[in-house]
Amino acid sequence: MLARCKTAALQGLEARPVLVEVDLAPGLPGLQLVGLADAAVQEARERVRSAIRHSSLKVPLTRVVVNLAPADLRKEGPAFDLPIALGLLLASGQLDAASNNEVWSAGELGLDGSLRPIRGVLAIAIAARNHGARALVVPQANAWEAALVEGLRVWGAADLGQALWRLQHPRARPAATATATAPALKQAKAPITARPAAEDLADVKGQPHGRRALEIAAAGGHHLLLCGPPGSGKTMLAQRLAGLLPPLDPAEALELTAVHSVAGLLDSSQGLLQTRPFRSPHHSCSGPGLIGGGGQPRPGELALAHHGVLFLDELAEFRRSVLDQLRQPLEDGEVWIHRARQRTRFPCRITLVAAANPCPCGWFGDPERSCSCGEGQRRRYWGRLSGPLLDRIDLQVVMRRPSSAALTAPFRDQGGSPASDESSAEVRARVRRARAHMAARNPGGCCNSRIAGGQLQQVLQLESEALEVWEAAIQHRQLSARAGARLLRVAQTIADLNDQASIGATAIAEALTYRSFDQGVSR
Structure with missing residues (x-):
């Protein structure tokens, strides 16, 4: 007898439909898997047989052939255990075929029949809904995640027996499962609200130029490089950027959650991810760790920072080969990982913030401490940053250590904070207003940093004086x-923050102050 079940195989952030065909044929008892399955899928033979026995069900004493179609799509991971088991039960008559009509399933089986959580359930649920499934059976621990997808019934099961019961009683709902899943579901579907940032911009003393650059980066989605000696506040500023960004909209939150689901970084205590990510990999990070990769491609730090901030501290300590891999993703907002059999795409619409010392010792250009590095050392240090990479960083700011007066001002002025020490909430309000200007003007409502080069002339309005200043600067x-x-995009963001409809000469002039490395980085 031939039976069919439907599931999906992960390919990047998407899931492709897979048909599980199970055929019982005369011959010696055994289970053969075909269809370009990796080692984890091949091992399902033992897990499925043991799970069926421990669920008080019968393993067919005949030859069993399981085909995973399409045969040219590589299948990886243990998520095929449950559909293979259900197909085996269907083929042997222990499950009614009508119960499995347009029902998808995915999950890893333990030897005792228990269902263990898998990664990428959100992508599988989206694929199931888009291909007309009426229900999806997943491990109970993943039910909250699949339920984020509207228009799809989700049946969570703790073990194989419960999954079978669910298929046979589609209208019922076991109290135990509902009780276990309800808190996670309630949290996952809670409305997205702005949450107070853990680090406030008011904590940063002095550094008006750096604070202004941070505000421009938040408003326009511009990449930012902060260069300065130790103690100048580079890391403090970078850590506060995510708190200046507007809250995620529902579509962004769902996409971000899907990325973390594919990476296997979700748990039921998190629910739908509602805060913009802040990722800060160590400078020893490898290329696959930063960009993504592996035999079965998974998101790297770049994709995990999607719709948020990627902070690269000690930028000049990263290997040049790793940094150069950032060029195309920063430009396109997505990263492609090529393998012999497949191409995998991960989104990475990020705001990059990088911090670096001016030299290996860190004190080049400091008015109080002398630098112990030679000219050659500084050139080799900055030689790890290629010109094309620096060209993609809109805001380049040289910082100095704050003065003693700036550090002690809050203690002298107990009546109120200095005017420069605005809170994150105050700056965030201006950022939201600027984003509203962009949404009304730019194609697709994108940030200024995402305006295509061919659209600049149609979108931006330059005053005559601004055009002259821009031409002279070039x-x-x-x-x-x-x-x-x-430079034009940054100037437009400055104009938006100032509630100006067109780009004036002052906006161009201010934008030029954030191009510190145009004349060389080692001088």
């Missing part, structure tokens, strides 16, 4: 076409 600083366009 000639004097020998800016590339990309750098010149990025």
Whole structure:
């Protein structure tokens, strides 16, 4: 007898439909798996047989062939255990075929028949809904995640026996499962609200230029490089950027949750991810760790920071080969991982914030401490950053250590904070207002940093004086076409923050102050 079950195979952030065909044929007892299955899927033979026995069900004493179609799509991971087991029960007559009509399933089986959580359930649920499934059976621990997808019934099961019961009684709902899943579901479907940032911008003393650059980066989605000696506040500023960004909208939250689901980083205590991520990998991070990769491609730090902030501290300590892999993803907002049999895509719409010392010892240019590095050391240090990578960083800021007066001002002025020490809430309000201007003007409501080069002339309005200043800057600083366009985008963000409809000469002039490395980074 031939039976069929439906499931899906993960391919990046998406899941592709897979048909599980189970055939019982005369011959010696055994289970053969075909259809380009990896080792984890091949091992399902033993897990499925043991799980069926421990669930008080019968393993067919005949030859069993399981085909995973399409045969040219590689199947990886233990998520195929449950559909294989259900197909075996269907083929042997222990499950009614009508119960499995347009029902998808995915889950890992333990030897005792228990269902263990798997990664990527959100992507599988989206694929099931898009291909007309009426229900999806998943491990109970993953039910809250699948339930985030509207228009799909989700049946969570603790073990194989409960999954079978669910298929046979589709209208019923076991009290134990409902009780275990309800808190996670309630949290997962809670409305998205703005949450107070753990670190407040008011904690940063002095550094008005750096604070302004941070505000511009938050408003326009511009990448930012902070260069300065130890103690200048680079890390403090970077850690506060995520708190200046507007809250995630529902579509962004669902996409971010899907990325973390595919990476296997979700648990039921989190629910739908509602805060923008802040990822800070160590400078020893490898290329696959930063970009993503592996035999079965998984998201790297770049994709895990999707819709949030990627902070690269000690930028010049990263290997150049790793940093150069950032070029195309920063430009496109997505990363492609190529393998012999497949191409995998992960989204990475991020705001990059990088911090670096001016030299190996950290004190080059400091007015109070002398630098112990030679010119050659500084050139080798900054030589790890290629020109094309720096060209993609819109805001480049040189910072100095705050003065003693700036550090002690809060203790002298107990009546109120200095005007420069605005809180994150105050700056966030201006960022939201600027984002509203962008949403009304830009194609697709994108941030200024995402305006395509061919659309700049139609979208941006330059005053005549601003055009002259911009042209002079391109000639004097020998800016590339990309750098010149990025200068315009930053100037437009400054105009939006100032509630100005057009770009004036002052906006261009301010934008030029954030191009510190156009004349070289080691001088």
